[in-house]
Amino acid sequence: MKPRSHEPIFWSLFGGGGMLAALVGPILVLIVGLLVPMGMGFGPDAMGYEQMRALLGHPLVGFGLAILIALFFFHAAHRILHTLHDLGVHATPRLKQICYGSAVGGSALAVLVALVLVVRA
């Protein structure tokens, strides 16, 4: 019997990140890139420091964003690993450690920043 692959863990994180990127990405581009600069539906200070700081200080927003960023990291790590494989650089345990390790590091940093923002809100 062939050994079971642990890919479901990374594939789920990859899928979660990809789905959220597809859902949240266009909305963010619309708000940050179009609506706010054009002053449509948002005040001139909508993205000002004070407003943003207060927004991120809310636990739901702060940690929600951290989880979103973490999933994006895992999505990227998985995609890079598989693209390298397609280019002929095969996934050695070391390469996996580098890819997913960076994602873990980036995620930890995102959660840490969220924690600081929320606690010192």
Place this chain on the structure above:
Amino acid sequence: MTQTRTIIIECLRFHPETDEAPYYQSYEVPFTAEMSVLEGLQYIKDHLDGTLTFRWSCRMAICGSCGCMVNNEPVLSCQTFLRDYHPSRIRVEPLAHFPILRDLTIDQTDFLAKLESVHPYLIPSADDDPGDQPRNQTPDQIQDYLGYAQCINCLLCYAACPQYGLNEAFTGPAALALLHRYNADSRDAGKAQRMDVINAEEGVWGCTLVGECSEVCPKHVDPARAINQNKIVSTQDYFLRFLKPRGRR
């Protein structure tokens, strides 16, 4: 239109016992509008060079034996027409990613072993024996697997799959699609026996959803869809096994 034109067919030649390496040989073949690439090869064999070796049987896209690369694309040669290439020459080669037996014929041993590994037959459960009664299915139950049952084992999908090209341990499109064909059949109860093939690194996880298999499949089997549905199945199995009673993981 029965007008005869001439096309140059360039064939890969290789006889492992006498040739050091494969080489190409060109033939000038007269053809009419309704002639397939396979008929072009048959013309060569009958009139120009009896030593050219290739497989065929049905001449109507159902036996799956005439697959080859035409201008680098995996096709059924009986379903591909010379008129679509004229006036350019065409290059005919054996299916990519497989060892060559001779000229245009490939060695299918690897695929046959994989096909066997997915238990490609109905495995009814012991306590569901209809006796001598027919085992009826609703139209919906038939639709669940009918598309995947169209596979003719032509192996075009393996020749198209870059992941199989990179790693021949990958179970591959057709075998996984056929695995799904039986799992999706209401008369089958053999899912558990096929689970380790799905779950393996070389199983559905060898696929990165390039999707070329479904592009080239002459029977519209859509192996990419079957494989990716089973990534969800494998993921559920991976996490939910911890909820199952011990000994059944």
